[in-house]
Amino acid sequence: MEIRNLLSSDWNLVKSIYEMGIVTGNATFQTNAPSWAEWDSAHLPNGRIVAEEHGIVIGWAALTPVSSRCVYAGVAEVSVYIHPEKSGMGIGLSLLVELVRLSEAEGIWTLQAGIFPENLASLRIHEKAGFRILGVREKIGKQNGVWRDTVLLERRSKIIG
Numbered sequence: 484m485e486i487r488n489l490l491s492s493d494w495n496l497v498k499s500i501y502e503m504g505i506v507t508g509n510a511t512f513q514t515n516a517p518s519w520a521e522w523d524s525a526h527l528p529n530g531r532i533v534a535e536e537h538g539i540v541i542g543w544a545a546l547t548p549v550s551s552r553c554v555y556a557g558v559a560e561v562s563v564y565i566h567p568e569k570s571g572m573g574i575g576l577s578l579l580v581e582l583v584r585l586s587e588a589e590g591i592w593t594l595q596a597g598i599f600p601e602n603l604a605s606l607r608i609h610e611k612a613g614f615r616i617l618g619v620r621e622k623i624g625k626q627n628g629v630w631r632d633t634v635l636l637e638r639r640s641k642i643i644g
Contacts, residue, residue: 484574486581489531489543494519496540497533504564509602512624512631527559529589532581534565534574541569544578546586549595557592557644563605570604579612583638592644597623597633606634614638
């Protein structure tokens with residue numbers, strides 16, 4: 484497995500993996516994957532990576548700024564998605580660890596994640612990567628007419644900020 488920067492040519496596989504996450508109902512509140520242009524404009528240019536095996540993208544991770552306000556320039560939200568056939572193999576943790584390294588190289592001092600409490604694998608890899616649980620955001624959003632909670636996690640850099 485190789486971890487490398489995500490390229491626009493990876494979008495079809497990245498989008499497919501994202502859509503597989505959407506279908507689970509426990510990866511995101513989103514109901515549809517965006518277009519490449521929408522996704523590209525929402526994510527930091529130097530904080531997007533893929534895991535590739537035998538030339539095929541099997542997972543991806545990316546950073547999204549939490550705000551356009553300059554005081555939050557060093558705060559980003561993480562996303563990590565793995566092809567379901569490759570889950571449980573340490574790929575998500577490897578991507579997250581590399582994303583942490585990239586974020587610090589970009590001067591980001593705080594990473595955050597909002598994860599459904601049912602997504603135990605994602606909670607586990609975030610904690611292994613140094614994130615801590617701050618609390619639960621109760622009934623923060625509706626999914627298919629049902630209120631859902633998210634667990635709010637944060638990782639503060641020990642070298643930035």
